[in-house]
Amino acid sequence: MKYSQLTDTVVMISPDQFGFNPQTAVTNVFQHHLSLSEKEVRDKAMKEFRNMVEVLKMEKVRVLVLGSRVGVVTPDAVFPNNWFSHHQDGRLVLYPMLAENRRRERQFFNLKNLLSDVKINHIKEVDFSSDEKKGLILEGTGSLVLDRENQMAFAMESPRTTKREFDRWCLNMGFEGIFFHAQDSANIPVYHTNIIMSIGREFVVICLESIKSQTEKLLIIKKLTAAGKKIIPISLKQMYKFCANILQLVSTNGSSIIVMSRTVFEALTSGQKTSLEKYGKLVVVDIPTIEAVGGGSARCMLAEIFK
16 A cells, blocks of 8 residues: 555644643643733634634645533643544554643544544544553654655654654554654753654654764664655754644645744744745744643644545
8 A cells, every 4th residue: 555645634623721731841841831811822722723724724725623522621632643643544543641631632432423524434443542551652643753655653752752652553553663862952852753853745854953862863864865855954943943843734636735833934944945845835824822832833733634
């Protein structure tokens, strides 16, 4: 089976209970308190979310919107790519998560119904979520950055990504695993792999500066180059602006787009933008509240669905 790197369909989950999550802030230095009330934060996040949905729809991306779970508080539900991933062979994977209140975000039955509405019915559930009880964590395509075409998975060790679980995932899913280490400016592990790298069909944006081991760095470069990817490096300073937290998609009419936040767009150099524009239209969304309070950017808000 030939696998596609890009899709024209994504699931997004509305930030109905969005807010600062103290449970995740322990491992995420990108989260910040704002001098706003909880309601103001939530209202701003909801407006940003709705605007992003509309921007993507205007670019002819099929956006499937699911509400947050009712009856439980899930401040980070707007980042669905951490609890599930969908694959072209029909597998839908559920993941073990670190924060207890993030585990409440999972709503497999509602997701399955949503997908059936767009004629995606042949779903094979693969459930790793119970491994979180053993302290084995792998937070979806936050922990995993996938080269789907070449069946390679990249992951960096952190409290949210354990090697044992990564190895188990690769074995079960048939991916070659490349496991490495990356640190921020304070030499603390970056919380998710998708903060330091994004793989597109023809390119990869990556913060090589965060990978201290020369051996690991050279291996990653070798693997990406062999896969035919153009490497677009970003600096550690740009990493803090979420410059690797982007996602290449394809519209329903076949054109390539690269989704990024306004924060990212303004932090990229003109040369980096020119390089990226060779591979797709840069689609910019304004999500400053979600970024600041939630500590994640545009890629984190998008869970890819493959037909």
